[in-house]
Amino acid sequence: xxxxxxxxxxxxxxxxxxxxxxxxxxxxxxxxxxxxxxxxxxxxxxxxxxxxxxxxxxxxxxxxxxxxxxxxxxxxxxxxxxxxxxxxxxxxxxxxxxxxxxxxxxxxxxxxxxxxxxxxxxxxxxxxxxxxxxxxxxxxxxxxxxxxxxxxxxxxxxxxxxxxxxxxxxxxxxxxxxxxxxxxxxxxxxxxxxxxxxxxxxxxxxxxxxxxxxxxxxxxxxxxxxxxxxxxxxxxxxxxxxxxxxxxxxxx
Ligand code: ADP
Ligand code: MG
Numbered sequence: 001x002x003x004x005x006x007x008x009x010x011x012x013x014x015x016x017x018x019x020x021x022x023x024x025x026x027x028x029x030x031x032x033x034x035x036x037x038x039x040x041x042x043x044x045x046x047x048x049x050x051x052x053x054x055x056x057x058x059x060x061x062x063x064x065x066x067x068x069x070x071x072x073x074x075x076x077x078x079x080x081x082x083x084x085x086x087x088x089x090x091x092x093x094x095x096x097x098x099x100x101x102x103x104x105x106x107x108x109x110x111x112x113x114x115x116x117x118x119x120x121x122x123x124x125x126x127x128x129x130x131x132x133x134x135x136x137x138x139x140x141x142x143x144x145x146x147x148x149x150x151x152x153x154x155x156x157x158x159x160x161x162x163x164x165x166x167x168x169x170x171x172x173x174x175x176x177x178x179x180x181x182x183x184x185x186x187x188x189x190x191x192x193x194x195x196x197x198x199x200x201x202x203x204x205x206x207x208x209x210x211x212x213x214x215x216x217x218x219x220x221x222x223x224x225x226x227x228x229x230x231x232x233x234x235x236x237x238x239x240x241x242x243x244x245x246x247x248x249x250x251x252x
Pocket of ligand 1: 011016034035036037038039040041042043
């Protein structure tokens with residue numbers, strides 16, 4: 001479903017992503033972990049062409065991008081098939097939960113209002129928020145806002161969903177409700193990549209975990225392999241550091 005080959009990204013003369021290659025099969029959930037500044041967000045943003053990759057190729061579904069040249073149309077096509085969930089929920093403050101979800105269905109997919117509302121209710125139910133459909137973002141908790149953002153993304157029925165630290169902006173007591181929703185939706189036929197610091201969650205939901213450091217993929221393996229018998233020294237050091245930080249409740 002996703003195939004990335006020899007991807008590089010420079011910001012000016014800073015080499016941020018260094019020869020990234022990996023693939024993600026349909027239905028897989030990949031957790032992306034790694035220290036701050038290692039390039040996780042840049043990678044996710046390149047996949048969605050929110051950042052312009054400098055060199056390399058990206059294949060997502062039927063779409064093929066050979067950096068750095070690609071037509072505007074490709075960006076538009078890609079965004080139709082690739083959903084994004086950000087750390088900040090990016091909901092429209094002046095629209096209700098229902099209308100936030102329905103908006104893309106009406107404007108991008110040109111569905112009529114009744115159909116869009118009906119489908120939106122379906123996805124709001126999926127994230128446990130049917131009864132909050134008429135609430136505005138300011139009337140919802142951070143966790144509920146993020147669940148609306150997830151419903152909005154799912155409603156577009158993307159081939160791939162990319163999430164960049166979806167729970168990092170949440171108060172600790174709200175993290176679990178959002179992780180539970182993500183766990184539930186990633187069980188279904190959706191291909192996803194999720195950048196997260198929640199290692200227990202990563203272990204729980206992902207088919208593979210990708211560990212990044214200094215712009216490279218250091219190791220990409222099943223959760224069992226990566227967490228319990230990492231092959232690379234750098235992975236071990238990262239995991240040890242995490243285990244020592246009890247706030248993250250990561251025990252192996
Ligand atoms: P992570 O998400 O793993 O914390 P990022 O992908 O956000 O890491 O950042 C990787 C590196 O790229 C950092 O050194 C960061 O300063 C740099 N970087 C990210 N975005 C930009 C940008 N728009 N311009 C210049 N440098 C950037
Ligand atoms: Mg980041």
